[in-house]
Amino acid sequence: MRRLLHVFTNDVRRHLRAPLVIVVFMAIPLAMTALIGAVFGPKPGANALPRIAVLVVDRDKSVASKLLLGAFDSARMKEMFEVTVIGESEGRERMKAGRASAMIVVPERFTLDLMEWKPVALTVVRNPAEQFLPDVAEEAVNTLAVVLSGAVRAFGDEVRGIRAMMDLPLEAFPWASLAPELAKAQSKVIAASKYLDPLLIRLESEEVKTAGSRPAVTRADVFSAVLPGMAIMFLLFIVQTVMRDILAEREDGTLRRMMSAPLRPLELVGARILGGWLMGLAVLLVMAAAGRLLFGATWGPFGYFLLLGATAAFWVAAFFALFHALVANRNQAGAIGAPVILVFSLFGGSMMSPDAMPAAFRPIGLFTPNRWFIDGAALVRDGRFPLAAVAVLGASGLALLALAVPALLRQTRSAS
DSSP, X not given: OHHHHHHHHHHHHHHHHSOHHHHHHHHHHHHHHHHHHHHXXXXXXXXXXXXXXXXXXXXXXXXXXXXXXXXXXXXXHHHHEEEEEOOHHHHHHXXXXXXXXXXXXXXXXXXXXXXTTOOOOOEEEEOTTOSSHHHHHHHHHHHHHHHHHHHHHXXXXXXXXXXXHHTSOGGGOOGGGHHHHHHHHHHHHHHHHHHHSSOSSOOOOOOOOOTTOOSXXXXXXXXXXXXXXXXXXXXXXXXXXXXXXXXXXXXXXXXXHHXXXXXXXXXXXXXXXXXXXXXXXXXXXXXXXXXXXXXXOOOOOHHHHHHHHHHXXXXXXXXXXXXXXXXXXXXXXXXXXXXXXXXXXXXXXXXXXXXXXXXXXXXXXXXXXXXHHHHHHHHHHTTOOOHHHHHHHHHHHHHHXXXXXXXXXXXXXXXX
């Protein structure tokens, strides 16, 4: 054991003296995560809906049209709509240019037709380039039309009386008869207020918040979802680089010289696998810490993440131990290793979400460490223990190790 640790510490010192490759492989996933988060992450204030630009052409310019426009002046409506009263020709030019979501045209005689209980139509011109905002504007106008129609019907007698008096000359206006009519109108207003205030039915909002949930997706959430996939992909590259010492020592004769010392083959093989495992875990933890500091990425309970990371790093070390026992030289390892890692990353979810893949390709990801690490990291972020990921990576890693150790021992003994 003492000789194994001695070889391990010498390997670590050697890699730390020339850390450029490892540093680059750590920087790339952080840079890619930053780029993806900047492109696809929500911007500050992006969750708020923009004010809907609405143009109003008022051909009527009378009482009812003023009431309609006045409804858009309420504080609540101003938060949703930006209303501009405009001429019809200029309004249609703006609509053609896509500078408004909708245009409302109030027809001539709008007020008079309402007072005479004649059907009347408000025209809503929609912007075809927008999908949802014109619908909101149209529904708002429809609601206002229903309210105004209900008011006209509720005060039908008074409205008809006012309409009849509008045609009379001023000297013939029956001022004395207005008092009883106003009293009737007052009683209707009082009766309506009793029904409408307070409302019998009110809405109360309630939010159900589950563990780890947030009211909206933030940029930190995007980074937290992207970074595990990037981290496991470049962990594969880093451990492959560290474990390539197995081939380098065999090709340049270092392995033969080491075996002439009082060092057993199992100790040398164990040092190489232990080095790949612990170096991989250390690099993974550094990337996790950098993601936390730079992007605010969340990883969940540290103990759960540490166990998941250790299991994933162990799997990768065991895989590349077997891989380097099977290939002939460093050139062959480089030619085959990179495509294998890219295939793992593509089907495992580092490059593309499994949901975006064709259904026939999704099961392939279950044979990659990427898929299990990414799914496990998502569970840890929610505060749950990644039992399936740890079990699968641990069991399959032990199986790979059981195949790698005898193959590496045969190579070590043949070199001596």
